[in-house]
Amino acid sequence: MSAGSYYKQSAREGMITLQPSATDLQAFKDFANVVPKAAAAAQRRAINKTLRWLRKEIASAVGREERIAVSAVRQRLRAYPTKGSEGGKLWFGINPIEASRTGRPRQTRTGVSVAGRRYQGAFFKRVYGGRADIWIRTHSKHFDAANYPHSDVGKGGRTGWISESENDSRYPLAKAKVSLDEVRPHFEKWVKRADQRLLEVLRQELNYELQKYLGGIKRV
Incomplete structure (x- = not known):
């Protein structure tokens, strides 16, 4: 049974052998079996978190720039998942308020x-x-x-x-x-920022799933 990484020394050299322990190896195997499900869960959480973040950012920016109560702008923003839960959309009603x-x-x-x-x-x-x-x-x-x-x-x-x-x-x-016509030129900027944010959050969520199966946090 593998005990994990280890090293040996002699008078002339030292040798490090890097290998997973039996426990870690089994965790990797378990994670590999559930990767599709875990990845989908991580992606779904990342999308939802990014949509909430984007909704908050847009409401704050538009409220500040257009002198509109943030609560009123927030009511014009609706987030929802797309078909298959592989993406999400943020609807923004930009007709006059x-x-x-x-x-x-x-x-x-x-x-x-x-x-x-x-x-x-x-x-x-x-x-x-x-x-x-x-x-x-x-x-x-x-x-x-x-x-x-x-x-x-x-x-x-x-x-x-x-x-x-x-x-x-x-x-x-x-x-x-x-x-609200003045907000139209900002959509490209918002899309770019959301894309960057989604990548950051997705990395965090994937790492969360990995750590869960490596015993870094309590299983849920």
């Missing part, structure tokens, strides 16, 4: 302010749906279509939009929203 969700709206006599943005002539109130939003009447002297992108009345700007379902013939209203 309601300005009322970017921070804590504050109503004043002249308008509404939120997250450093100012909507003169607007009001914060529940008009449609189950929650309050920031609105402005389209016939208000303070309404400027250029400041409400993705609307039916004009183009340009970055602060809101108009939906036909949110207007009627008597009181046409525009709901303030914030465009």
Whole structure:
């Protein structure tokens, strides 16, 4: 039975013999038998951990750069495994977000302010749906279509939009929203960082599986 590595010395030389012990050799054999399963488990954990890390990183970066509450950005991010659990996806809804969700709206006599943005002539109130939003009447002297992108009345700007379902013939209203178009150029950077992170985490998880079968940690 192998006792592991050993050495011998003589008057003229020393010799080291490197070999696994019987216990370690059996652990290697056991690990080899379960490599496919262990590798798949390591890959699945690495993907899930990387997706959580990426979701946190994107939410923090977008919230900081676009002056949007991180919690609101996080709600736009959805992580889920792909078919066969061999990969994962992170969905990011980059359609305009309601300005009322970017921070804590504050109503004043002249308008509404939120997250450093100012909507003169607007009001914060529940008009449609189950929650309050920031609105402005389209016939208000303070309404400027250029400041409400993705609307039916004009183009340009970055602060809101108009939906036909949110207007009627008597009181046409525009709901303030914030465009997320500025995040589009960052996707390539995020993909590269996620790829690097996945490789790091995958190495850690594979090492975990190896150590588990070599007795480095308690079997689970």
